[in-house]
Amino acid sequence: MHFTPGHEHIHEPPETGGLDARAKIVAWLGLAMAGVLTPRGQWAVLGVYGACWLLLCLALAAPLLKVLRRLLAASPFFLLLAVLLPFRPLGPQDHAIAFGPLTLSAAGSEQALDMAAKASLSVACVAALAATESLAGITRGMQRMGAPALFVTLMNFTFRYLLVLREETLRMKRARDARAFGGRWLWHARVVGLMIGSLFLRSIERAERVQQAMASRGYSGGAFSVSSRSLSGAEWLLIASSLMLFVAVRLLPL
Known part of the structure; x- marks a missing residue:
């Protein structure tokens, strides 16, 4: 456990096996993007992406309870939007679902479940990244990857x-x-x-x-990094295997 200079009371997550932050950023955000780009209704693909998330958590030693607590804390924000979709007006090719005294839109209900699943996966990926890498490491990694x-x-x-x-x-x-x-x-x-x-x-x-x-003190608006380490073979393997797995899951008929 180490601390960020200037904020000694902040507990930063430990380095995960010495892996570069860039490898973890690509792996987690690649999984989030793969989930978001999945067409609506492909529940098997989203389920496999959920299994990929769990596999990455185990491989990178992410604290699952901490990540799940953060996911639960963020869930009301996107669930509030998703819960309104089943009550939208029925379209020309839509049909109603009777739910007690309520009438729900079938297409709206499917869209709500799709939004909740994709938002949960995306938030879980970001929470897992934050739990396995410090903010300083994430920003340094983004800077070296060419982020603005x-x-x-x-x-x-x-x-x-x-x-x-x-x-x-x-x-x-x-x-x-x-x-x-x-x-x-x-x-x-x-x-x-x-x-x-x-x-x-x-x-x-x-x-x-x-x-x-x-x-x-001469600050000109830019962030500077003294690290110039290249990615190791294990880090390239993590990036390549993660992206290939996400693409394969998307292309295979599930």
């Missing part, structure tokens, strides 16, 4: 600035609780509103201070 420098920089700064806002929020909450704040009645909403406004102003002020400090 602005995107990599924004990804780094967004994560670190969210941690700053979290610390500021906890500090304000401790100060509020020290003043015997109950927070159980409607009129206490004014205090919460003032806290949100104060946090907004403090975040702008903190961002300006950080930007001035970086500019005074």
